[in-house]
Amino acid sequence: MPPSITLAINGRPISVPPDCTIASALMRSGVPTFRHSVTGQPRGPLCGMGICFECRVTINGVAQQRSCQTLCGEGMEVETDGH
Amino acid sequence: MVTEQPVDVLVIGAGPAGIAAACEAAASGCAVSVVDDNPDWGGQIWRAQRREGTEPQAALWLDRIGRTGVQLLRGTQVVGSKGPGELTAEREGEICSLRYGKLILATGARELFLPFPGWTLPGVMGAGGLQAMVKGGLPIVGRRVVVAGSGPLLLAVAAYLRKRGAEITLLAEQAPTGRIMRFALSLPMSKARQAVALKRSLLGIRQKNGCWPVTAEGSDQIESLTLTNGRRRWSEPCDYLACGFGLVPNWELAALLGCDVRGGRVRVDDVQATTVADVYCAGEPTGIGGVDLALLEGQIAGLAAAGRIDKARRLFPQREKARKFVAALDRAFSLRDELRELAACETIVCRCEDVTHGALRPFTSWRDAKLQTRCGMGPCQGRICGPVANMLYGWSCESVRPPVLPVALSSLAETYKSRDKL
Numbered sequence: 001m002p003p004s005i006t007l008a009i010n011g012r013p014i015s016v017p018p019d020c021t022i023a024s025a026l027m028r029s030g031v032p033t034f035r036h037s038v039t040g041q042p043r044g045p046l047c048g049m050g051i052c053f054e055c056r057v058t059i060n061g062v063a064q065q066r067s068c069q070t071l072c073g074e075g076m077e078v079e080t081d082g083h
Numbered sequence: 084m085v086t087e088q089p090v091d092v093l094v095i096g097a098g099p100a101g102i103a104a105a106c107e108a109a110a111s112g113c114a115v116s117v118v119d120d121n122p123d124w125g126g127q128i129w130r131a132q133r134r135e136g137t138e139p140q141a142a143l144w145l146d147r148i149g150r151t152g153v154q155l156l157r158g159t160q161v162v163g164s165k166g167p168g169e170l171t172a173e174r175e176g177e178i179c180s181l182r183y184g185k186l187i188l189a190t191g192a193r194e195l196f197l198p199f200p201g202w203t204l205p206g207v208m209g210a211g212g213l214q215a216m217v218k219g220g221l222p223i224v225g226r227r228v229v230v231a232g233s234g235p236l237l238l239a240v241a242a243y244l245r246k247r248g249a250e251i252t253l254l255a256e257q258a259p260t261g262r263i264m265r266f267a268l269s270l271p272m273s274k275a276r277q278a279v280a281l282k283r284s285l286l287g288i289r290q291k292n293g294c295w296p297v298t299a300e301g302s303d304q305i306e307s308l309t310l311t312n313g314r315r316r317w318s319e320p321c322d323y324l325a326c327g328f329g330l331v332p333n334w335e336l337a338a339l340l341g342c343d344v345r346g347g348r349v350r351v352d353d354v355q356a357t358t359v360a361d362v363y364c365a366g367e368p369t370g371i372g373g374v375d376l377a378l379l380e381g382q383i384a385g386l387a388a389a390g391r392i393d394k395a396r397r398l399f400p401q402r403e404k405a406r407k408f409v410a411a412l413d414r415a416f417s418l419r420d421e422l423r424e425l426a427a428c429e430t431i432v433c434r435c436e437d438v439t440h441g442a443l444r445p446f447t448s449w450r451d452a453k454l455q456t457r458c459g460m461g462p463c464q465g466r467i468c469g470p471v472a473n474m475l476y477g478w479s480c481e482s483v484r485p486p487v488l489p490v491a492l493s494s495l496a497e498t499y500k501s502r503d504k505l
Binding site: 016017019020021023024025027028032033034037038039041042043044045046047048049050051052053054056064068069071072 | 120121122127131134193194196203204205206207208209211212213214215216217219220221222303304333431434435436437461462463466467488489
């Protein structure tokens, strides 16, 4: 069994393989909406490479983290907009 | 502030151009460091290749850079310049100082996105964007994907996604069949073989040329995409849309350092030197040219930075050949006028600040539009909407201010607790 990482997404635990990004973990857990735009539109990742800033979520209490550029770590707590 | 050991050659970007530059500079006896905001070597096109190992060319160069012992400063984002010979970068919540003798910018490219109604729905991503997400762990088995837009990248993405279990509903290229066929027939033998192999990897995937997206539909995420071939429209249900219309250079760091940038490309001389002393630029930022050209430009820049001009000159004929190929490719996949007409009045152009096409259209310059609407003033600082505005309105969107990408105040505060001057 390859080692897996357990983290919490909006309070719910999820296990992911190593080298998994937070963005991919969010989508694995069935969350299409990562955040809302300035006029309240649902948004998710666009560029996948850290330049569009649409994938921002809160990781371990720190807001505005680009989830596509962050690897999952054991015990991380991830929260999307409105949670 | 953490101060890294000064190096002879500092390379920004660990994609093909950066790797090639670092290899040549190291082989010439220079102390070299490479900086990248990603966690590993490869940039975009060779992302996860150390793990997946499917590209022989990548394996060759990754092996070579591994044997040089050149250090990669991972997860490190350049903030700006402190003066000649010194950059500041953010790393693990701290600002660090990077001192160098010569600097090589290999900052790569990003995708060109063209807006159409529904393009901001979750599930709509770049072609390279969806591929990057899958490489980053997104499960794609059994998911229906439409791949649309323009360029050879679409073929590579469709082949990759299908190999990982995606159901490619449709591969939609906007360039007409005639142009693509003429280009294919003009290919030299080496390229023709590559093209045949790529075609073979796409067997069984429904492909259409001369068609493009019109609207994406769905409530919280994309559920279907409507396309047109100019005569009729039809809809394809899908879970994801991988949509890209080619690439644009990441020229911003070069501009911040004072390099001359024209038409969104960093100007370089025949040894890849920019207009700023001791600063070189290689790969996509000098003009989109793909992997082969990036490797050659990287090698030339690395050799030039190490003072080996004669060795660099020996690569000029190969670089010229690669440039001719790129020019032919550009002609084959040039974007049709209809793509400029896809945005409706209410379609968002600036995603960071939710500024619509209707709100932007009346302005005559990027600067005026920025001041009045905040377009381009959000976190992406115009990286997504700048190229759009250039295509739709003809504006030149080439201003940049430090930091080149957002940096956390906490990183700055942490670093400047002592009384260092910024």
